Amino acid sequence: MSNSAPLRRGWTTGACAAAATRAALLRLWGGDWPDQVSIVLPRGERPVFDVAHRAEGPGWAEAGIVKDAGDDPDVTHGALIKARVCAGTGGVTYHAGEGVGTVTKPGLPIAPGEPAINPVPRAMMEEVVAEIAADLARAPDVDITISVPGGAALAERTWNPRLGITGGLSILGTTGIVRPFSCAAWIASIHRGVDVARAAGLDHVAGCTGATSERVVQALHALPDHAMLDMGDFAGGLLKYLSKHPVPRVTIGGGIGKITKLAQGAVDLHSARSQVDFAALADLAGVPDIAGANTALEASRMVSDLGQRVAEAALARIAARYGMARDGSRIGFDVVVIDRGGAILGRAS
Known part of the structure; x- marks a missing residue:
């Protein structure tokens, strides 16, 4: 350092x-x-x-x-x-x-x-x-x-x-x-989670950015524990591995800030490595005023359907890039956007 x-x-x-x-x-x-x-x-x-x-x-x-x-x-x-x-x-x-x-x-x-x-x-x-x-x-x-x-x-x-x-x-x-604070160990754990889910014959898994979104997604789809992949900020680590080792259905869940970054093309969602583009978010919402918002969550309070728009944009981005696995099979994605309390702001599938 x-x-x-x-x-x-x-x-x-x-x-x-x-x-x-x-x-x-x-x-x-x-x-x-x-x-x-x-x-x-x-x-x-x-x-x-x-x-x-x-x-x-x-x-x-x-x-x-x-x-x-x-x-x-x-x-x-x-x-x-x-x-x-x-x-x-x-x-x-x-x-x-x-x-x-x-x-x-x-x-x-x-x-x-x-x-x-x-x-x-x-x-x-x-x-x-x-x-x-x-x-x-x-x-x-x-x-x-x-x-x-x-x-x-x-x-x-x-x-x-x-x-x-x-x-x-x-x-x-x-x-x-x-190696201190190595991303490799976390990503390796994500990969092993996918391997176990595939070996168990699961046809639906979920990757979430945190504990709250995981709780919401697991309850929403009644998924077993071994279907829940601790994605955290490493969306790319999960999605790239799934493209080589596909599961038929994958739910991505998270807070509106991190899913906004995913919708804008980031696959490392850590605050030190990617930021929300508020001008682009304002264009997505069709409301220029939110370009001055401090957080995506603040912007969502200004535009009632922003969570839904973000979910749809994230789904389009993920499906376009990762929807076709390398073996030619299709992966069906869906996206769930939540607020800090766990309320669902948007769903797209």
């Missing part, structure tokens, strides 16, 4: 699980407990982790790493990521311990019934096992149980319940690195 220190990056739960696996495996296979361990991340970085938890018993060893998410407001920042290792019988096998979820719905990178430990963290742990096994002339046959004390409560603040991951958190990460 221009006038302060750069934001500090952190480490994913997957990186922490791999580091904990290394520490526990070194102890299981006859070494001393390390104070610190280093692992190689997918892009070659070699971070060092302090070992914060140690436990052992007959035939097993367990280590824990406290997750440091840097300056990102990550729900798992400060959580203890533990790995318990014991001898296995055929390669590396994973188990969900306390606070780690289990996949129950198709559409995710991990099959139903498996612990919610994503492919890249699994690959990192398998690399750790293979490396240490080669160094110590051991067979790389290990059972790994990952746990996160308190993870079930933390998971309620994530997308996991909607994605069909029950009982706790997912062990995540594609690079091993948490």
Whole structure:
């Protein structure tokens, strides 16, 4: 940032699980407990982790790493990521311990019934096992149980319940690195939501800009939780993915300010990255006076049908750009515009 220190990056739960696996495996296979361990991340970085938890018993060893998410407001920042290792019988096998979820719905990178430990963290742990096994002339046959004390409560603040991951958190990460305030993580969650909805055979999903519009749209269409995609400001992230992975019907809902920006061609609806063009809004309304309004909501109070006009304009823009999916199928969009109290100002379909 221009006038302060750069934001500090952190480490994913997957990186922490791999580091904990290394520490526990070194102890299981006859070494001393390390104070610190280093692992190689997918892009070659070699971070060092302090070992914060140690436990052992007959035939097993367990280590824990406290997750440091840097300056990102990550729900798992400060959580203890533990790995318990014991001898296995055929390669590396994973188990969900306390606070780690289990996949129950198709559409995710991990099959139903498996612990919610994503492919890249699994690959990192398998690399750790293979490396240490080669160094110590051991067979790389290990059972790994990952746990996160308190993870079930933390998971309620994530997308996991909607994605069909029950009982706790997912062990995540594609690079091993948490970049502060990264849009990529949110957009990836949107994509996984679409994947789960498609795998479940849903023919209607909804992307909304916030909690109020989500509540209104879900009640309006009686949609299940896993049909609700937490679009937020990332309309482009949702719409572009749907063009490659279509669902027959999609509702877009939001406040009049954000839907106005969508109607005017913006697909990133954050206030720092797009603004309402009030002159264009006045042209849409046919009322020049609203060009001086401070907000789209203020303008809607000056023109009674402005919400409906915005809904229709947004629908036309979305349908023209995204209505034909890449596989040639049609996506039927509809738009719902609300005010701050949740009253519907306009609907177009």
